Amino acid sequence: MNYSEVFGKVVSHCKEYGFIFPSGEIYDGLSAVYDYGPAGVQLKRNLSDAWWKAMTQKFDNIVGLDAAILMPPTVWKASGHVDAFNDPLIDNKDSKKRYRADVLVEDYIEKLLEKARKEEEKLIKKGKTPEEAARMPQVKKSVEKAEAARIRLAEVVNAGDMHAFKRLIDDLEIVCPESGTRNWTDVRQFNLMFKTRLGAVADEGADLYLRPETAQGIFVNFLNVQKSSRMKVPFGVAQIGKAFRNEIVARQFIFRMREFEQMEMQYFVRPGTQSEHYRFWKEERMRWHLSLGIPAERLRYKDHDKLAHYADAATDIEFYYPFGWKETEGIHSRTDYDLRRHQEFSGKKQTYFDPETQESYIPYVVETSVGLDRTVLMHLCNAYAEEEAPTAEGGTEVRTVLRFHPAVAPTYVAVLPLVKKDGMAEAAKSIHERLKNRFFSAYDEKDAVGRRYRRQDAKGTPFCVTIDTETLSDGTVTVRERDSMAQERVSTDALESYLAAKSTGV
RNA sequence: GCGGGAGUAGCUCAAUGGUAGAGCAUCAGCCUUCCAAGCUGAGGGUUGCGGGUUCGAGUCUCGUCUCCCGCUCCA
16 A cells, blocks of 8 residues: 555545544535544644643743734735735636736736837937937837836736726737637636634724734744743744635645644744754754654655745755655744844834843744644654454454554553453443543443454554453553554553653653 | 546445445444454434436436546745
């Protein structure tokens, strides 16, 4: 079974065992929106807890934050999202190519001006002065046409009138550079940010956006956090939260969702030192993924060739998903772009006084940003396995098992009486009651013990504790390990510490 | 968004235009001493949704929605 065959099985397994459901399924669902079921939410929470501890607990100079999803709209002007996330798009039906409508018109204008310039040059060569050449009809016509198009473009862009935009493209007789035809779809405004309104009355109040990334909540709180927690550069602010993007195409299960959760840490550093911190976090974040059992051969760095406007270095940590190598986490050296822009737009100084160097500066930022849902999917894809397992009759059968790292498995241990009689069930229940205080423990007495083992395998429970007649006489139980199916006899007194020792490695 | 494919029980799938079924799973009971055993019973469906053709539609037809694959898009 190869990786891509696994994908469909993972998706149906997720539904069958309560990890992930399509959102609002009884109403046909909503594209690219999913709900986490009982097993899925625990897996997700274990992963985010592991991340939160790896940041805020492990590092003295990283503190947490939970900023609101709604923020003043100017935040998104400052961050560049209002411009970058707003495109009028049009498709050519023949070439199937999609273009930004404003770019098409601008290219058209540019072509006209180019034509005018060439005419001008020709005329000047023929002895006209530049002033005379500019007045000649063959030049003047192109320039005027270009000017008229520019005015109309500005009008439709300002009005946000997509029908007028389409008429403009039709009127200008713009053709597709690929197919050369004018067989266009309508112009559609693609806004990757979700819009909502502040205030209960529909036509009053301000337009707001649901945040398209969580990072800005950290940037706008930079000084609040730094001053209230007496942090000195370098220090980090960690945050876990939802973000929203109106993706044009959202596919691949929970890999690209419209509503998703990010775990971000912005690390504020002295300008000039960003490279060393960038290198540190690059390695540290890879180590974290490895520590939770993701094998090294399914992880890699992918350095960015072309950098975003705000970055001076960027890399992705990619996982080999069933549909290929894809980004799970990004580590970006964001320079002082964000804080500088917020200083500019808010008029509030975003500088830090460094007591060591006795100077004030806007700190540089190294960002680690990991998709929580992608991390969940990574662990699901990595954990899913079908393998031969022995049956009671001595043959073999396929067992489906989720080999989660014990630290992230939704259920840590299942307590099973070998059979329901002779007081085994009662003994098992009391062990379960005790384990519950410390672990996510499940109790199951239905069906043969072999079947119960397989049920726990399918949910990814790493340990099963089985109570048999020996338990009643000498107080020992067997602990059955999920992956090896090996059993070990452990005294009930030592059971808790035995189980606890198995989850190390985070 | 475009092209192709698919939607029947929780899952995998049956059902010449003629009474919607099986296996697995779930639940209850019996039986069962270590890897999906067995027996008895129960629940679960407007066949994705909405029109049309027909005496009669899961089946033919049109539309629509959702999912999958490819393209496209993705600071």
